[in-house]
Structure formats: C-alpha cells, structure tokens
Amino acid sequence: MKMMKVMMLIVMMMMVSEGSIIEPTCKETPDFSLCVSLLNSDPRGSSADTSGLALILIDKIKGLATKTLNEINGLYKKRPELKRALDECSRRYKTILNADVPEAIEAISKGVPKFGEDGVIDAGVEASVCQGGFNGRSPLTSLTKSMQKISNVTRAIVRMLL
Amino acid sequence: MASTEALLPVTSLQDPLSESRSDQIPETRRRRPIKVHLAVYSGLLLIALYVTLIVTHDGSKAEIATESRPRMAGVSEKSNDGVWISSDDRKVEAFPWNNTILSWQRTAFHFQPEKNWMNDPNGPLFYKGWYHFFYQYNPNAAVWGDIVWGHAVSKDLIHWLYLPIAMVPDQWYDANGVWTGSATFLDDGSIVMLYTGSTDEFVQVQNLAYPEDPSDPLLLKWVKFSGNPVLVPPPGIGAKDFRDPTTAWKTSSGKWRITIGSKINRTGISLIYDTTDFKTYEKHDTLLHQVPNTGMWECVDFYPVSKTQVNGLDTSVNGPDVKHVIKASMDDTRIDHYAIGTYDDSNATWVPDNPSIDVGISTGLRYDYGKYYASKTFYDQNKGRRILWGWIGESDSEAADVQKGWSSVQGIPRTVVLDTRTHKNLVQWPVEEIKSLRLSSKKFDMTIGPGTVVPVDVGSATQLDIEAEFEIKTDDLKLFFDDDSVEADNKFSCETNGGSTARGALGPFGFSVLADENLSEQTPVYFYVTKGKHSKLNTVFCTDTSRSTLANDVVKPIYGSFVPVLKGEKLTMRILVDHSIVEGFAQGGRSCITSRVYPTKAIYGATKLFLFNNAIDATVTTSFTVWQMNNAFIHPYSSDDLGVPSST
Numbered sequence: 001m002k003m004m005k006v007m008m009l010i011v012m013m014m015m016v017s018e019g020s021i022i023e024p025t026c027k028e029t030p031d032f033s034l035c036v037s038l039l040n041s042d043p044r045g046s047s048a049d050t051s052g053l054a055l056i057l058i059d060k061i062k063g064l065a066t067k068t069l070n071e072i073n074g075l076y077k078k079r080p081e082l083k084r085a086l087d088e089c090s091r092r093y094k095t096i097l098n099a100d101v102p103e104a105i106e107a108i109s110k111g112v113p114k115f116g117e118d119g120v121i122d123a124g125v126e127a128s129v130c131q132g133g134f135n136g137r138s139p140l141t142s143l144t145k146s147m148q149k150i151s152n153v154t155r156a157i158v159r160m161l162l
Numbered sequence: 163m164a165s166t167e168a169l170l171p172v173t174s175l176q177d178p179l180s181e182s183r184s185d186q187i188p189e190t191r192r193r194r195p196i197k198v199h200l201a202v203y204s205g206l207l208l209i210a211l212y213v214t215l216i217v218t219h220d221g222s223k224a225e226i227a228t229e230s231r232p233r234m235a236g237v238s239e240k241s242n243d244g245v246w247i248s249s250d251d252r253k254v255e256a257f258p259w260n261n262t263i264l265s266w267q268r269t270a271f272h273f274q275p276e277k278n279w280m281n282d283p284n285g286p287l288f289y290k291g292w293y294h295f296f297y298q299y300n301p302n303a304a305v306w307g308d309i310v311w312g313h314a315v316s317k318d319l320i321h322w323l324y325l326p327i328a329m330v331p332d333q334w335y336d337a338n339g340v341w342t343g344s345a346t347f348l349d350d351g352s353i354v355m356l357y358t359g360s361t362d363e364f365v366q367v368q369n370l371a372y373p374e375d376p377s378d379p380l381l382l383k384w385v386k387f388s389g390n391p392v393l394v395p396p397p398g399i400g401a402k403d404f405r406d407p408t409t410a411w412k413t414s415s416g417k418w419r420i421t422i423g424s425k426i427n428r429t430g431i432s433l434i435y436d437t438t439d440f441k442t443y444e445k446h447d448t449l450l451h452q453v454p455n456t457g458m459w460e461c462v463d464f465y466p467v468s469k470t471q472v473n474g475l476d477t478s479v480n481g482p483d484v485k486h487v488i489k490a491s492m493d494d495t496r497i498d499h500y501a502i503g504t505y506d507d508s509n510a511t512w513v514p515d516n517p518s519i520d521v522g523i524s525t526g527l528r529y530d531y532g533k534y535y536a537s538k539t540f541y542d543q544n545k546g547r548r549i550l551w552g553w554i555g556e557s558d559s560e561a562a563d564v565q566k567g568w569s570s571v572q573g574i575p576r577t578v579v580l581d582t583r584t585h586k587n588l589v590q591w592p593v594e595e596i597k598s599l600r601l602s603s604k605k606f607d608m609t610i611g612p613g614t615v616v617p618v619d620v621g622s623a624t625q626l627d628i629e630a631e632f633e634i635k636t637d638d639l640k641l642f643f644d645d646d647s648v649e650a651d652n653k654f655s656c657e658t659n660g661g662s663t664a665r666g667a668l669g670p671f672g673f674s675v676l677a678d679e680n681l682s683e684q685t686p687v688y689f690y691v692t693k694g695k696h697s698k699l700n701t702v703f704c705t706d707t708s709r710s711t712l713a714n715d716v717v718k719p720i721y722g723s724f725v726p727v728l729k730g731e732k733l734t735m736r737i738l739v740d741h742s743i744v745e746g747f748a749q750g751g752r753s754c755i756t757s758r759v760y761p762t763k764a765i766y767g768a769t770k771l772f773l774f775n776n777a778i779d780a781t782v783t784t785s786f787t788v789w790q791m792n793n794a795f796i797h798p799y800s801s802d803d804l805g806v807p808s809s810t
Contacts, residue, residue: 088256088258091561091565092256092559092561095559095560095561095564098564099303099304099305099560099561099563099564100305100560102303102305102307103303103305103306103307103560106306106307106308107306107307109364110338110339110360110364110402111360111364111366111400111401111402111403112306112402113493114493114496115305115306115307118305118306118560119305119560122559122560122561125254125559125715126559126560126561128254128715129254129255129256129559129561129715130256131254132254132255132256132714133255133256162457162458162493162494
C-alpha cells in the first residue's frame with residue numbers, strides 16, 4: 001500500500017505538468033535545459049501560454065539584474081581598483097532594470113512583442129558591455145554570462161510571439 | 163478509496179495500453195514476489211503516463227509555429243546574430259560615452275521631440291496652411307512605453323514647432339496605449355482620425371477621434387467619439403493582432419473603405435471594412451490581400467500612384483492611368499515592404515504585378531534598404547504630392563539612449579511617385595523645401611584613379627547635402643549602363659562582399675562621410691558595379707557603417723541593394739548628412755538607404771568628407787556639389803510663430 005501511495009503522488013505530480021508547453025517551447029530556444037529549469041522553477045510556468053513564459057523569463061532577467069547590482073555594490077569595497085569598470089556595469093545594469101525590463105513587460109503584455117524583443121536583446125548587450133570593461137579579469141563573469149544566456153533564451157521565446 | 167478514484171481518469175486515458183499489459187503481467191507473474199510485481203507495475207504505469215503526456219503535449223503545440231519562418235535571417239538590427247554578439251564568449255567593450263560625444267548625435271534638421279522616445283508617424287495631414295505631424299511618443303522615458311500622440315506643425319515640412327500632446331490614454335478603450343492611426347478628409351473638408359487603442363484589458367481596437375475646434379488651424383485639441391471603439395477584433399483575428407487603420411478612400415458606390423493589417427498563423431493579411439459615417443462598419447469576407455509566411459502586417463498603407471504623371475494622387479483616385487501600392491511593415495523582420503499592383507474596387511481586392519516580389523517577400527521592394535520602419539504616406543493637397551514619413555530608430559544601446567535622454571528621429575519627408583521609366587518601382591526624393599536649409603556650396607569636378615582616397619574640403623562636415631554624378635572608364639573606354647530589370651542578375655550584395663573595403667574591377671566608389679582625418683572612423687556611401695550576364699553591368703548602392711565608429715556597443719550593419727540604371731543614365735547619388743543620421747539616394751531615389759551612426763572621433767570640427775575609388779581597374783570621373791545645411795531650429799510654438807499679435 002505504501003508503494004501505491006508513492007505512485008499516486010508521482011502520478012499527481014505528472015498530472016500537474018500536463019498541458020504545460022514548457023518543453024516544446026524550450027526546444028525552440030538556444031538553451032533547452034536552462035529554459036526548462038528557469039520556467040519550471042516558477043509556479044506559473046506549467047499553465048502559462050507563450051506570452052506568460054516570456055514574462056516569467058523577463059522576471060528572471062529582473063531578478064538577475066538586481067542580484068548583479070548588489071554584487072557590483074559589494075565589489076566597490078573589495079576591489080576598489082575596479083571602480084571604473086564597476087561604474088560602467090552599474091550604469092548598464094540599472095538600464096536593464098529601469099529601461100529594458102519595464103519596456104519588455106509592457107510590450108509583451110500589450111501584444112507588441114517587437115519592443116519586448118528590443119528590451120530583451122539589450123539586456124544581453126548591457127551585460128556584455130559590462131563584462132567587456134574588465135579586460136579579462138572580471139569578478140562578474142558568471143553573472144554576466146547568465147544574463148547573456150537568459151537574454152538569448154528569452155529572445156527566442158519573444159520571437160515566437162511576432 | 164478516494165485515491166483510486168483520483169487515479170481513474172488517468173488510467174482510463176491509457177486503457178488500451180495499461181489494460182492489455184496489466185492483464186498479461188499478473189498472469190505471467192503470479193509466481194513472482196509481490197515487491198517485484200508492484201515495482202514493475204508502477205514502472206509501466208509511469209511509462210504509460212509519460213506517453214500520455216507526450217501525446218497531449220503534441221496537441222498543445224498550437225501556439226508554437228511549426229512552419230519554417232525567417233526567425234534569424236533578416237531579423238531586426240539589434241540581433242544577437244552576427245551583428246551584436248553571436249556567442250556568449252564574445253565581449254563587447256564599453257565605449258566611455260560622455261555628454262559631449264552623445265550630445266553631438268542629436269540631429270539638426272530631422273524631426274525629433276525635445277527628449278524621450280518616439281516611434282511611428284501618425285495621422286500626417288495638411289490643414290489650413292499647416293502641415294501636421296503626430297507621432298507615437300513616450301513622455302516618461304527614452305524607451306518605448308506609456309504611449310501618447312505627440313504633435314507638431316510646420317509650414318514647410320522642415321521647420322517644425324512642437325505643440326502640446328494631442329491624445330493621451332484617458333479612456334478604457336485606449337488606457338493601455340493611444341497607438342498608430344491615420345487621418346481622412348471628408349467631402350466637406352472636415353477631418354476624422356482613426357487610431358488603434360490598447361484597451362484596459364489589452365485588446366487592440368479602433369477608435370474615432372476628430373478636432374474639437376475645426377476653426378483652430380493648429381488642431382490643438384481632439385475629441386474622442388463617445389461610441390468608441392468603432393471596431394473590435396473580428397472572429398478569427400487575435401485580440402493583439404489588429405492595429406494601424408489606414409486613411410480611407412472612396413469606393414465607386416460612394417462608401418468609405420479602410421484596411422487594417424493583421425495575421426492568420428504566419429500569413430500576413432489586410433482586412434477590409436466599408437463605412438459611411440466612420441462609426442459603423444461592414445467587414446468584407448474577403449481580404450484586400452494576403453501573403454503567406456510574412457507574419458504580422460503592421461502599419462499597412464494603401465494608395466494610388468499615377469502611371470504617367472509625377473505628381474501625387476488623392477487616396478480616393480482610381481482609374482486606368484493608376485496603379486495601387488500596398489505597403490506593410492513586417493513585424494518579423496522590421497522591414498517596410500511595398501508592391502505595385504492593380505486594385506479592383508468592385509470586390510475590394512488587389513493583385514500584385516509581380517507575385518514573386520509580393521508584399522513582404524524578403525527579396526521584394528523596400529522603401530529603404532537601411533533603418534526605416536512604420537512608414538506612412540499622406541496626400542498633400544497643398545502641393546499635389548504624396549509624402550512619405552518613416553520612423554528611424556536608434557542603433558545604439560538603450561543605456562546610451564537613457565544617458566543622452568532621447569531615442570529615434572523621423573526621416574526627412576519624401577515625395578513618392580511611380581518610376582515612370584521602369585514602371586516597376588517607386589521613386590522617393592526629399593521634399594523640395596529642404597533646399598531652404600542650404601547655405602554655402604562648393605562645386606567639384608574630379609577624376610580619381612583606382613585605389614584613391616581624396617579629402618573634400620568643405621569646412622564643417624556634419625550637416626551636408628551632397629549631389630553627385632559619376633562616370634566610370636576602364637582602359638579609356640567609358641562604360642554604359644542599360645538595365646531594364648528591377649532585379650540583379652547576379653547574387654552580389656553589399657553585405658556579403660566585404661563592404662567598402664573589398665575591391666572589384668569596377669568598384670566600390672563614392673563618398674566617405676562622417677570621417678575623421680585618419681579615416682579611423684568613416685561611413686562610406688557608394689556604388690559597386692559588377693558585370694552580370696552578357697557583360698551587362700549591375701549596380702548596387704550601399705552604405706557601410708561597419709567602420710563608422712570605434713565604439714563596439716552599437717550596431718554597425720552594411721546596407722544596400724541593387725539599383726536599376728537605365729540607358730543613357732549616369733550614376734547619380736544624393737546624400738544628406740545630419741550628425742548621427744545619413745540618408746542616401748541613388749538614381750534619383752530609385753534606391754534609398756538610411757543609416758544611424760555614432761562616431762566618437764569624427765564629431766564637431768573633426769568631421770571630414772572624403773571621396774574614394776577602391777576599384778582595381780576603373781577610373782571614376784565625378785561632378786558634385788556639397789552644401790552646408792542650416793539647422794531647422796525646431797522649437798516649441800509660441801505666438802511669434804503664428805503671426806498672431808502677442809497681446810491677444
């Protein structure tokens with residue numbers, strides 16, 4: 001009987017993900033496993049339509065930008081010699097938070113996804129520009145790489161809305 | 163057990179599968195231990211479940227396109243493929259933009275608001291002595307959002323005066339955006355405006371508005387019809403695929419007719435509606451036109467052009483001497499395409515002259531082969547012209563836009579006529595009024611041999627109007643052109659042939675604008691001539707922005723297209739240089755290229771102009787004039803501008 005209960009639990013978990021378009025959507029993006037793990041980590045993912053999935057990923061971009069800005073702020077004390085590059089990164093990541101993300105959310109919610117694509121692509125660009133300011137010795141490499149990857153995946157999904 | 167009931171719906175789905183297996187298994191396993199029995203059973207159940215999930219997933223693929231489409235090809239400029247960065251490993255260095263460099267980028271004689279974001283041109287018209295221009299505007303930021311209708315007026319399409327915002331999202335039916343629309347003049351000369359509203363529930367609807375005071379030549383205030391929306395998305399059309407209504411035209415039965423772009427799956431379409439009062443409409447069952455695999459059609463435009471005269475035609479004109487143009491902005495690729503064809507008023511359909519270059523086909527005709535979108539024409543009854551407006555976005559990062567505080571300009575308005583020599587394409591040309599900005603000029607006649615670059619001394623080189631004609635010679639033999647087609651007969655393109663540095667027998671040659679003394683930054687605008695089939699000459703017209711700036715956080719494409727050069731024609735080129743925008747016109751406007759460039763060194767007094775000939779075999783003779791262009795001093799209106807006594 002215990003085995004039965006475990007089985008039922010598994011069955012129910014699988015029923016919850018029935019109807020989810022996460023996997024077929026993510027197959028059309030440059031990074032399937034990243035896409036799936038990001039979308040599955042949000043409770044709205046399994047019942048979202050394509051727009052909804054895009055909005056979830058833009059939320060992830062927002063969260064990652066916030067996290068990166070906090071990291072940048074912490075680095076000023078630890079690595080004062082990097083001030084110039086950190087200033088540039090701070091500016092770039094603030095653009096992601098204050099310009100790219102709101103633009104993308106508004107555009108996708110309102111059904112003019114091309115402006116959402118602009119915002120999402122720009123998030124990747126801003127991360128690359130920040131990274132480029134360190135001349136190879138960046139303390140932010142893993143964070144900026146994540147932003148580039150998420151930007152690429154999100155952009156692929158936004159293009160499905162065009 | 164309750165839990166068994168919960169299981170039942172699942173097992174019933176897989177009855178064919180699990181029944182047969184569970185029937186078989188217990189028989190063959192009667193002699194096996196119970197634990198193994200349960201393990202195998204649960205494993206098979208899970209497999210069955212997984213299969214079910216896969217089956218149901220296939221069914222829910224409806225939202226995802228299964229047809230192939232140009233996802234990454236010809237995509238918007240700010241693409242991650244090859245234009246920005248194509249891999250996560252590539253780094254883009256920040257350029258240390260400062261306010262001096264950024265403020266130079268603002269244009270002197272192209273329309274742009276004082277600050278913030280602008281996109282589509284809206285409702286252009288001429289009324290009581292003023293040209294009116296409305297535009298999509300974000301009053302709050304230098305990126306798209308919170309869209310309202312900006313407004314400006316001008317006597318000459320060049321010297322603009324900013325007016326207060328014309329329409330804001332203050333109704334439920336446009337609460338989420340007052341979007342693009344067009345004006346129509348009724349028979350009594352009054353104006354109606356149709357525009358798209360994004361409702362409080364994000365549905366795209368069409369709304370009617372009209373001037374509050376028709377006796378006000380400035381048309382400052384607008385009234386929205388109390389019965390709005392006048393059109394909602396029809397059955398079969400997505401709630402977010404219904405926008406940008408056109409100017410209306412009169413049908414032979416006396417009704418007004420409009421068209422609105424949309425899509426069904428991946429087919430771009432244009433819906434047709436008839437109306438007598440702009441308040442109630444009859445939708446046709448048929449479409450004005452449709453083209454598969456072109457995606458959503460935005461900013462559709464539909465208008466007649468004369469087959470014989472080089473003047474514009476009112477949108478309602480029809481007849482045997484007229485062709486009709488359909489234009490659409492392709493959401494997928496950010497390209498404005500048009501095609502020429504025949505309109506049948508009785509059944510409200512249109513057929514292209516050449517279906518292989520139908521509206522939206524990637525190899526089809528474009529107004530502009532550079533950065534140019536959401537364009538819209540209007541009939542200028544003042545001077546009998548059809549005038550084209552086009553939105554020119556930025557090619558830099560949004561961080562730079564935020565820092566400099568603005569984003570986007572409009573192209574210089576252009577007249578549009580049918581090319582009465584080829585009959586297969588349109589011809590565009592900057593409005594005559596721009597000549598009023600011409601200050602001093604210098605005329606040059608030069609012959610330049612292969613592999614030469616020559617500085618052209620004109621003093622300041624950031625605001626220029628250049629008109630040039632070229633002839634090429636090889637082995638002392640002057641080359642003659644004789645094109646009768648609109649398409650190249652070889653696959654040469656500006657982009658795939660190394661831009662302006664690639665040297666061929668007969669090209670490239672032209673001007674390098676916005677260059678610094680050392681040519682470390684430069685924007686070549688040039689012709690490249692090649693020999694096609696039967697030694698026929700093919701000409702492409704290009705703008706190469708790949709070396710326009712040392713900065714790498716901007717997009718630097720190479721733009722261009724084939725341009726027909728007919729018998730007896732010389733190669734001619736016109737270039738408008740205005741800080742961060744360059745507009746190039748070949749063969750009197752048969753091919754146009756608009757580019758955005760962001761030099762870091764070739765700015766202010768350091769900007770230079772060069773003439774070059776990178777051909778290997780050809781000597782180029784050119785005769786050209788360069789004018790210094792004045793600022794248009796676009797500013798907010800004041801009573802001084804209106805000729806109204808300031809005491810009233």
